[in-house]
Amino acid sequence: MRPRLKAALAIVLTRLPATMSRYHRAFYLLANGGIRDEFAQRYRAAWDADRDIRQRSRSARPPETYYDAALEDHRLGELAKAPWRELLARADAQPGLAEQFPDELKSLRAKATPSPSPDATDFEGHLDEDVAEFYLDNGDLGRLAPLLDANNVPYDTHEFPTGKEVVTIDFGGPDGPWVVEPGEPLAYWREAREWVESASERPHEFYEERDESAEFWDGVGPGAYLYHATEGDNVDSILSTGLEARSDTRGMSNRDIGPAVFAISGESMDDVHAALDAYGEAVIRIDLGAMKSDGYMPEITGETPLEEADLQESLAHGIGYEYEAERESDYMDDTVAILGDVPPKYLSLYEG
Numbered sequence: 001m002r003p004r005l006k007a008a009l010a011i012v013l014t015r016l017p018a019t020m021s022r023y024h025r026a027f028y029l030l031a032n033g034g035i036r037d038e039f040a041q042r043y044r045a046a047w048d049a050d051r052d053i054r055q056r057s058r059s060a061r062p063p064e065t066y067y068d069a070a071l072e073d074h075r076l077g078e079l080a081k082a083p084w085r086e087l088l089a090r091a092d093a094q095p096g097l098a099e100q101f102p103d104e105l106k107s108l109r110a111k112a113t114p115s116p117s118p119d120a121t122d123f124e125g126h127l128d129e130d131v132a133e134f135y136l137d138n139g140d141l142g143r144l145a146p147l148l149d150a151n152n153v154p155y156d157t158h159e160f161p162t163g164k165e166v167v168t169i170d171f172g173g174p175d176g177p178w179v180v181e182p183g184e185p186l187a188y189w190r191e192a193r194e195w196v197e198s199a200s201e202r203p204h205e206f207y208e209e210r211d212e213s214a215e216f217w218d219g220v221g222p223g224a225y226l227y228h229a230t231e232g233d234n235v236d237s238i239l240s241t242g243l244e245a246r247s248d249t250r251g252m253s254n255r256d257i258g259p260a261v262f263a264i265s266g267e268s269m270d271d272v273h274a275a276l277d278a279y280g281e282a283v284i285r286i287d288l289g290a291m292k293s294d295g296y297m298p299e300i301t302g303e304t305p306l307e308e309a310d311l312q313e314s315l316a317h318g319i320g321y322e323y324e325a326e327r328e329s330d331y332m333d334d335t336v337a338i339l340g341d342v343p344p345k346y347l348s349l350y351e352g
Contacts, residue, residue, distance in 0.1 A: 153169060155168060196321070287346045
């Protein structure tokens with residue numbers, strides 16, 4: 001191609017619609033390079049007409065089956081070929097175009113050639129992920145279920161304590177089952193992990209609201225203790241004035257808890273020694289039994305990151321999905337937060 005023509009085509013290239021295929025762009029460039037100006041205008045008009053016909057002619061009633069959708073796509077495709085056929089007729093009348101750009105004319109001819117109508121027998125019982133997405137996008141789990149049965153694709157319904165039902169469909173992919181929440185509107189996730197993360201942000205849909213603090217104190221009896229690790233220099237002050245609920249030591253992920261005294265249940269003495277290693281040189285023992293006996297029962301909660309991890313694992317277990325939530329290494333499973341001060345009468349230095 002001559003240098004001047006190449007330069008002209010490069011300039012026009014920057015003005016072309018990004019949605020055009022390589023052949024369409026080349027053919028459009030051909031005409032815009034000054035060889036066939038009228039043809040260029042008609043090509044652009046055909047491109048716009050193709051798009052407009054597909055948008056304007058789409059049926060107001062959505063297709064009910066995947067075969068109906070294929071028929072609709074075929075109908076629209078055939079309607080949209082009218083402007084391309086008109087353009088092809090004009091191109092065939094200009095031999096110079098066919099000689100210089102045979103590949104481009106071949107592409108144009110393919111766009112104008114009628115396509116066979118979809119064969120209903122090809123769709124009977126057919127199932128792949130595109131078919132599943134079609135029915136789920138339409139909120140039609142009822143039409144999808146027989147196809148799952150016919151193709152031996154496992155699926156199951158799981159009911160959570162609130163009565164909410166969740167359906168899993170196992171296509172055998174590496175990301176676990178698809179998860180479907182029936183209803184209006186139906187929602188679905190192709191990756192089970194994404195559903196777990198989404199569901200954990202709305203736990204009230206799956207679990208009844210719990211009074212975590214009341215449950216905790218119900219389980220407290222005489223001889224029940226919590227353990228709070230601190231620096232040795234703080235021991236005398238704590239034993240004298242008590243433990244003050246504070247916020248200045250909260251981590252980023254615990255800021256929503258508010259002022260609290262953090263302690264561990266000491267179910268394992270290994271945890272007590274781990275707390276010493278992480279948080280200080282001494283351990284203050286908190287007498288929960290005495291607090292309850294006196295009727296002093298401040299609100300109790302767990303560390304936020306651990307509660308979120310437990311919730312996510314519970315949701316995953318509820319749909320039979322193996323999932324291990326991320327847990328930061330400096331959090332302990334038996335950590336509790338006392339949302340109030342602890343008076344000195346309930347405190348002693350633990351020397352175990």
